[in-house]
Amino acid sequence: MSDPTTPRLRPPRPEDLKVFEGLPAAVSGRAKDPVNAPMIRHWCEAMGDRHPAYTGPGAVAPPTMLQAWIMGGLSGHGPRDAHAYDRLLALLDRAGYTAVVATDCEQEYLRPLRPGDELTFDAVIETVSPLKRTRLGAGHFVTTRTEIRTAGDLVGTHRFRILKYAPAAHPAPRPEGAAAGRSSPEGPRPERPRPVINRDNAGFWAGVAAGELLIQRCAACAELRFPWLPGCGRCGSPDWTTVRASGAGRVFSYVIMHHPPFPAFDPPYVVGLIELAEGVRIISNLIGTEPDRVRIGTPVELEFLQVDAGLRLPVFRALPDGAGA
Amino acid sequence: MRPGDELPPLSVPVTRTLIVAGALGSRDFQDVHHDAEAARAKGSPDIFMNILTTNGLVGRYITDHFGAEATLLKVSIRLGVPNYPGDVLALSGRIVSVNPDRVAGRCAVEVAVTGMNRLGRHVSGTVRVSVPAEEPSGGPGAGAGPMGTFPGAGA
Numbered sequence: 001m002s003d004p005t006t007p008r009l010r011p012p013r014p015e016d017l018k019v020f021e022g023l024p025a026a027v028s029g030r031a032k033d034p035v036n037a038p039m040i041r042h043w044c045e046a047m048g049d050r051h052p053a054y055t056g057p058g059a060v061a062p063p064t065m066l067q068a069w070i071m072g073g074l075s076g077h078g079p080r081d082a083h084a085y086d087r088l089l090a091l092l093d094r095a096g097y098t099a100v101v102a103t104d105c106e107q108e109y110l111r112p113l114r115p116g117d118e119l120t121f122d123a124v125i126e127t128v129s130p131l132k133r134t135r136l137g138a139g140h141f142v143t144t145r146t147e148i149r150t151a152g153d154l155v156g157t158h159r160f161r162i163l164k165y166a167p168a169a170h171p172a173p174r175p176e177g178a179a180a181g182r183s184s185p186e187g188p189r190p191e192r193p194r195p196v197i198n199r200d201n202a203g204f205w206a207g208v209a210a211g212e213l214l215i216q217r218c219a220a221c222a223e224l225r226f227p228w229l230p231g232c233g234r235c236g237s238p239d240w241t242t243v244r245a246s247g248a249g250r251v252f253s254y255v256i257m258h259h260p261p262f263p264a265f266d267p268p269y270v271v272g273l274i275e276l277a278e279g280v281r282i283i284s285n286l287i288g289t290e291p292d293r294v295r296i297g298t299p300v301e302l303e304f305l306q307v308d309a310g311l312r313l314p315v316f317r318a319l320p321d322g323a324g325a
Numbered sequence: 326m327r328p329g330d331e332l333p334p335l336s337v338p339v340t341r342t343l344i345v346a347g348a349l350g351s352r353d354f355q356d357v358h359h360d361a362e363a364a365r366a367k368g369s370p371d372i373f374m375n376i377l378t379t380n381g382l383v384g385r386y387i388t389d390h391f392g393a394e395a396t397l398l399k400v401s402i403r404l405g406v407p408n409y410p411g412d413v414l415a416l417s418g419r420i421v422s423v424n425p426d427r428v429a430g431r432c433a434v435e436v437a438v439t440g441m442n443r444l445g446r447h448v449s450g451t452v453r454v455s456v457p458a459e460e461p462s463g464g465p466g467a468g469a470g471p472m473g474t475f476p477g478a479g480a
Contacts, residue, residue: 039350042346042349042350043350043351043381045346045350046343046346046347046349046350046378046381047347047350047378047381047382047384047385048337048385049381049384049385049388049389050389051385051388051389051393051395052393053393053396062381062384062385062397063384063396063397063400064377064380064381064383064384064385064397064400065351065381067351067377067380068350068351068352068353068377071351071352071353072352073352073354074354099367099368101404102375102376102404103376103403103404104401104402104403104404105376105377105380105400105401105402106399106400106401106402107380107399107400107401108398108399109396109397109398109399112396167367167368168368
């Protein structure tokens with residue numbers, strides 16, 4: 001975005017959003033029309049709903065119409081309802097989260113609504129989520145809870161969640177076979193991130209270059225440590241030597257990454273916390289297995305993966321159960 | 326009627342008319358539910374069904390099955406992929422629990438509902454519905470049999 005006329009969008013700080021939780025989204029709102037037979041009929045015709053309770057003398061409204069009664073419609077509810085909810089949505093609009101989609105609706109019906117019932121409602125902002133990355137784009141989930149009353153009696157509750165999001169650049173469904181996160185066929189494949197090599201860990205990466213996984217050993221107390229650190233966590237000594245890992249280990253824990261996709265990574269893939277035979281643990285990728293076949297305790301074996309011309313990484317190949325140490 | 330029982334499925338053709346009639350019937354005038362050009366400008370390939378219509382269809386699915394004496398107590402849904410025109414929403418349900426209702430002679434049935442279309446899962450949720458404790462007698466009159474047996478009043 002080098003266009004100088006495009007304002008730089010700044011995401012709202014979490015505390016700017018949290019303050020909205022508990023604030024009213026509507027106070028003493030009034031349904032525009034009393035519960036009425038024509039609206040019930042229009043609804044039932046649209047839904048194809050032929051429940052006999054919704055027609056004729058003594059008819060009740062379909063309970064799922066609860067929200068329809070309190071919708072603002074084309075004219076809206078007007079400035080008297082311009083409360084914290086509108087300010088919150090405006091704040092998210094300004095931050096670039098301009099699109100909205102409803103994601104959840106949870107309604108309880110305490111008693112049937114009948115033609116003639118005049119409804120009032122009060123709503124509160126329950127939660128504003130931290131920034132979430134979704135298939136539609138990044139955004140915040142906003143949850144409200146509305147209480148609907150007739151002559152002061154609670155007749156229903158309505159919890160509603162929307163996603164207020166910045167539409168992704170290409171939200172259209174991806175062509176078949178194109179997995180999320182993969183580079184486009186016409187563009188160069190993005191590179192995996194490079195390790196940051198400094199004087200504290202240079203020895204480790206020199207070992208990787210030589211095809212060895214090196215563990216640090218304290219020269220004073222012989223404690224093994226990994227990842228590499230400048231001093232011993234047990235006795236504090238800055239002196240160390242190295243031990244070459246045998247390469248045997250087991251899955252101590254793991255996650256399967258599905259989402260969000262990152263450039264140069266093809267989900268799903270497994271990130272394992274591997275306990276080496278020497279007793280220290282290392283985080284790396286698990287290869288040679290379907291992600292859903294990995295289990296805690298799965299035996300693994302060290303391999304070096306040449307990711308690209310400039311990057312070699314220690315990874316772990318899953319072995320059949322019963323193999324390995 | 327016991328936990329684990331499957332409800333007969335219901336297929337609802339997702340026509341443009343249903344999407345627009347549902348949106349206006351629920352007083353939802355968001356343009357993405359009736360104006361295809363506006364929907365495309367917002368990154369959607371077409372108009373799509375609003376959540377209130379999905380909610381209404383889920384409620385109808387349950388009361389269609391449980392019949393004239395059924396009363397909805399709670400409908401709780403989560404949306405997944407959108408319902409675009411030309412698709413078919415395939416609703417299915419499974420009874421999760423059957424408990425006594427607050428009202429004597431009735432029980433509260435909880436049903437897990439799923440609605441699939443060609444893109445995947447459009448809706449999942451649970452519905453609690455109050456029904457008479459005994460099965461309706463097969464006799465004539467209101468309360469007899471599931472809604473599916475009512476003569477076909479055109480929708």
